[in-house]
Amino acid sequence: MKVPGGKMVTVKLDCDSTITKIEITGDFFMYPEETLKEIEKALIGVSTNESEQNISWIIFETSKRNRATMIGVTPEAIASLIKKAISG
């Protein structure tokens, strides 16, 4: 998916009733770069029924905790892709 006005983002995930594995890739910018792994970690165990808004909030909060800057990608765009991946 190309984020409007931004960059390419892809989400690959495994799930049962919760997210068990997730990998977010793309040509976006985020620094500190280690933040993305923290975001992926924070998303493990999240219910597949969780709302897009709450998933976005988890990403936003993790990013904020890491004092991260995102360019070309947003928590909302990642959350939207996660929901799409969950619904197959």
Added chain:
Amino acid sequence: MNWRVIKLETRNAHSNMAIDNALLEGLKAGTSVPTIRFYKWLPSAVSIGHFQSMNDEVDIERCKELGVSYVRRITGGGAVYHDNKGEITYSVIAPESAFPKGIIESYRVICGWVIDGLGNLGIKAEFAPINDIVVSGRKISGNAQTRRDGVLLQHGTILYDTDIRTMFSVLKVSSEKISDKMIKSVEERVTRVKDYTSASQDQLYEGLLKGFTDGKEYRLGSYTEQELSRANELEKAVYSQDSWNFDR
């Protein structure tokens, strides 16, 4: 600010990325100085953005056949083919405080030096946010920036005469897309210095050097033993390792 400028040099992909990383660490530690470096890649190489998947972006088998190297960058952004004969790369490592806080504005400042460099060859280029430089709407330079611990690192490539066919044989594009039609469409989006001027690559370098240094206090310099030693460590322990390059 007093800049150290490292003249155009050639290194392998892992060493090039290790040097940038070592200078970033050194500036943070107070053992390096603000630096502008120009470099080429031997062998030719693909660099991918920090968050990209090597296997998704690069045809590793094709790289091996052609002797093209590959490396994952410390910075985000997209996959770039660094043609040994067809492009020049630069890096700027400096205190974050020397640049605007705004991301786009800081890209605009450093990309402005590239634009001035191209202007010295008579090429009218412009900044295309987020991180590109274009000539008549076609990309001639891609740039990537990171900031950590108060240090800004930006590196970027300036296409001189990049071999588009090889570029698309190492970047992962399905074989049917490597048709004349596809190459034609890529050429419509990408352009090269050679498309506008008969200037040599040496002249491009001289133009860039002037664009990057005009109005600045600088000296031509070299790396310290400490920087080279740290870069050597990083090259061996990080940038040449599959655990780094195939992290995603």
